[in-house]
Each structure stands twice: as structure tokens, then as C-alpha cells.
Amino acid sequence: MKWDAEKYDAVKAPQVDAGRELLGLAGPRENDSILDLGCGTGKLTVELARLALQGRVTGLDPSPEMLARAREASAGLGNLRLLELPAQTMEFDDEFDLVFSNSALQWIREQEDVTNRVCRSLRKGGRIAVQMPAKNFCTEFFDAVDGAVSTLGYERFFLGWQSPWRFLAKEEYEAMLAQAGFRSSRVYERDYRLVFNTTSEVVNWWSSAGLRPYLAALPETGQEHFKEAFAEGFERCRTDKGIEFNFRRLFAFARKE
DSSP states (O other), X not given: OOOOHHHHHHSOOHHHHHHHHXXXXXXXXXXXXXXXXXXXXXXXXXXXXXXTTTSEEEEEESOHHHHHHHHHHTTTOTTEEEEEOOGGGOOOOSOEEEEEEESOGGGOSOHHHHHHHHHHHEEEEEEEEEEEEOTTOOHHHHHHHHXXXXXXXXXXXXXXXXXXXXXXXXXXHHHHHHHHTEEEEEEEEEEEEEEESSHXXXXXXHHTTTTHHHHHTSOHHHHHHHHHHHHHTTGGGEETTEEEEEEEEEEEXXXXX
16 A cells, blocks of 8 residues: 655644654663664654664664655664565564654554564563554544445445554553563553544545545545545534544553563
């Protein structure tokens, strides 16, 4: 699935705000060797490189479109390298002090395998810091998708459709970290209140990531109709402040024994 890196960077991005909270949780140090897993367009990868000036940061992402944007953002930083590689195939051993992943692991179905690979990539005492949408992260989103499919009679396009995502509950993620060999884990969920002025802004934001798998299942002629019907589903969220809804995110921090 091809990414539109420019659109992803241009839209209102609360995932970046959550990423900065994750930076605080991770506590990158000046001499750390860091892996940014699913680095995307590199906004937070650059921040990691500036915080670890005496260390080294590796940004890893499978999308050439995202990495092209990340290379532009990181030009001139000598302690940062970018690799086009799926997390499911990475082979690092005792190389990193910190593995950082912001709003990326939900796109990976094989999370147990990737978590084991992360553990192998870390030195003893190394840390993992993760943020991604929590299970049942936004009921309004799924209600709007279902409403658009039903209103337009688009059920035929989603016969056999499989979600590209995997969202875990707090307890599931804690168990996965323990199974991989991590200890002293801290896993929690946090609700972010999102406010948009118009339904167009809502659709632009969701189209940068969350709507993409649904739009990809549709013929090009049906995509705009789908966006319009999807937007109608968020009208019920309108308040005197704008269009408001919650987005729940999962944060996790743990250490390798």
C-alpha cells in the first residue's frame, strides 16, 4: 500500500503530540544507540538524533515514500541513518540501547515476532518505548465507516476484506512484553480529545492513515463518495467548539533483562 508522505505530514497530527509524550517516557540519552521502528517521515527520528548527539539513530520503515520525506527532514545529521526494511525481517543483535516506535506497530499483524526481534536487538538493560492506537481506539471512526458502506451499498467491495491492523488491549500487550523477555513494564492507555473545525478537516486527517485501507478497496470513482458519506457520520460529534471525539492511545515502556 503506497503512502502519501506529503499528505501525512501536512494534516493535523496528534500522533506527533503523543510521540512527544513517548519521548518523555523513553528518556533518550546523549550516548544512546536508538532504533526508531516505523520512523515514517522522520519528524521524531530527527528529534531522537538531536537528543542522542553522541550516539547513533537508525530509522527503519518499509515505505520508500515515507523515507524520501525523512531523508529531506534529516539532511545534515551525521548520527542518523535510514533503512528501507519491514520490521518483520530486521536482524539486529545487541545493537541498541533504546527501541522507539510511535504510531506504527498497529500496521504489523505479527507483533509477537517483531517484539521478539526487538528484544534481540537490544543490549542488556535496553529499553523499548511504544505508542499506538489502543483497542477500540475510536468508536466514532468505525461507526462512520460502517455507515458509509451501508449508505452507499458498498458491501460488495469489502467481501473478504481483512483489516491490515492489529490493536492490543493493555493486558495483552503486557503479556506479550513479558513473553518476549522484557521486565519492569509500564503499559497504560490515554484518551486524546480531538477537535476539528469542519468535516473536511476530519476526512483529511483520517485519509492520511486510518481511511487508507478502506479507500484502497474501492474503485477510484467511488472514493470521493465514500469520503462524503464518512464525513456525514461525524456530524453527530459536532459541538459548539467544533467536531469533537476521543482517540485512545496505548503507551508501553519496558526493559530487557
